[in-house]
Amino acid sequence: MGSTDKETQVDSFFSNKTAKIFVAGHRGLVGSAIVRKLEEVGFTNLVLKTHQELDLTRQTDVEAFFALEKPHFVILSAAKVGGIHANNTYPADFIGINLQIQTNVIDASYRNGVKKLIFLGSSCIYPKFAPQPIQEDALLTGPLEPTNEWYAVAKIAGIKMCQAYRLQYGWDAISGMPTNLYGPNDNFHPQNSHVLPALIRRFHEAKVSDAKEVVVWGTGSPLREFLHVDDLADAVVFLMNKYSGLGHVNVGSGKEVTIKELAELVKEVVGFQGDLVWDSTKPDGTPRKLMDSSKLANLGWAPKISLRDGLVDSYKWYLENVKQ
Ligand SMILES: NC(=O)C1=CN([C@@H]2O[C@H](COP(=O)(O)OP(=O)(O)OC[C@H]3O[C@@H](n4cnc5c(N)ncnc54)[C@H](OP(=O)(O)O)[C@@H]3O)[C@@H](O)[C@H]2O)C=CC1
């Protein structure tokens, strides 16, 4: 093994709280949680650009931004993101936009002297029928889940690009693979969001309109692992400080529920009294994707927020920020 493929622990990230950090996608679910976390631990020099101010798909604009700002660290949480329906409906956007954003940001970061970058992928990078819980080395061992293969291929390319730059240039680019996330600043779109925010909205709207039933997609049997985004942000900052290695790192809660159990829990938290109806014309997606996050646990990190507490927090955020 050469020096570039060793997994080492470093502590340089926390040593200078005035270091300039570019958080790409800072208004999204993940980016906003990372900004909260960085501010909480005392970082004072964050560079933040809205999509309108800097379109990360535009290579020349990204290069000009990095040449001007010269950030020390980059947290790449900008991406084209959506749930099962959006992934299945807009395959060109999910592969094209994500390849463009990540290629531009990773390459410009390296060329402009960024000390360290973290790229965020997703648990959907793994084969549809990967052995459970899914270890990092299951990557590229089998066919992907068709509903999100375009997004997954882009994310796999992002991991490989970080690895290639580490191998060729000795550059410190790492990758974290979060499981399904939720929390403040989530996307509550009725069709294009992920299941948890979609159900919060649907159950809430059914409650206020006194509807008799709520339609939930698929069969209810798929299993999913959920992590509150504040836990994810904590893990990202932890990895920036503690981890430097070639291999990507799973970031999960280690707890899974069926979609039926999730729907019952959302129903209870929202306080909807009616029935659930299953729309089996909608895709289930991957039957199960529980990640093995022991690599991260062995580095010393653990999640703190339970699904019930996180759900209560998300519903509160929805009531205060989204509902009309
Ligand atoms: N949500 C989840 O369950 C999971 C998310 N992840 C990963 O976490 C990361 C962040 O996801 P999440 O926070 O949920 O996504 P969001 O959609 O909430 O946020 C994405 C952010 O990226 C910005 N963005 C998108 N396109 C561009 C662009 N062309 N130029 C500049 N900014 C852009 C968006 O700005 P705007 O809205 O203005 O377009 C937004 O601020 C992604 O890499 C995703 O793959 C991984 C696993 C699960």
Ligand SMILES: C[C@H]1O[C@H](OP(=O)(O)OP(=O)(O)OC[C@H]2O[C@@H](n3cnc4c(=O)[nH]c(N)nc43)[C@H](O)[C@@H]2O)[C@@H](O)[C@@H](O)C1=O
């Ligand atoms: C994070 C991850 O997110 C996506 O994968 P997914 O885990 O399948 O995400 P999902 O949250 O959209 O669905 C989870 C399950 O829930 C069911 N389901 C029920 N009712 C609704 C519903 O109303 N909306 C949605 N979206 N799903 C519903 C749905 O049928 C499925 O069985 C990837 O595309 C990929 O982008 C990715 O990385």
